[in-house]
Amino acid sequence: MKTYPAKPAEVEKKWIVIDAEGVVVGRLASFVANRLRGKHKPTYTPHIDCGDNVIIVNADKVVFSGRKYDDKRYYRHTGYPGGIKETSPKRILEGAHPERALELAVQRMVPRGPLGRKQLSNLHVYGGAEHPHEAQKPETVDFAALNRKNARTA
Template structure:
């Protein structure tokens, strides 16, 4: 037989991670969160390997200016359960958006990440800021525009 066996690329975890800055103003929440998730996991790189942590760091600015489509801002409800009877807490999206707009974006990205050790480690490299300023200048972040 004259065929050649196809080899799989074995990626290695990154030694030096880059940090990227994303501006969330005017972006639709879910579409923006999926792009952030791609960069956190490293899927935007040709050397992506599922078992290796090859993702990069992400800084998100202007989380308070993210757009929710339809009636989600007034109708969506975030729930969490304490584990005790009667411990189901509900907070409307409108209230959460006014108090902590960064938590809405964190919740959306967390839901798209893998629920594994690696996913939790990658999620720690995401910083979300409600305004346009950040305190991560030491990482020398590169501004990235998602279009």
């Protein structure tokens, strides 16, 4: 069988829902980044947005493995001299927008550029259990059950 590059009109995009309660952030982010890019499909084409739409609920209940919850640091720079800022996952998850911890983890696993930004627009993260995408009839993926390391116990 000959391989061929997929055309944008031929791409079938599905909607999936993932419950992030008790799930390890890095493992979930890696899984979601691959789904957004479309690397799980046999028709994957690097220069086409052939990934699925991903909805993540209960993003405020994700966990970090080890001591990353307290010790990990995220850095950003304002662009001014001495303008480096830092924050921790603890501050983000206990703040006003806890879903940003997961959004940032996925964003850093998707390539930078116009295609990466387009693929990130297919990610929808919600802190609670509700989401407004019922009309798309999304499939539920039980990510915690795929591997015993995906969910953290105690």
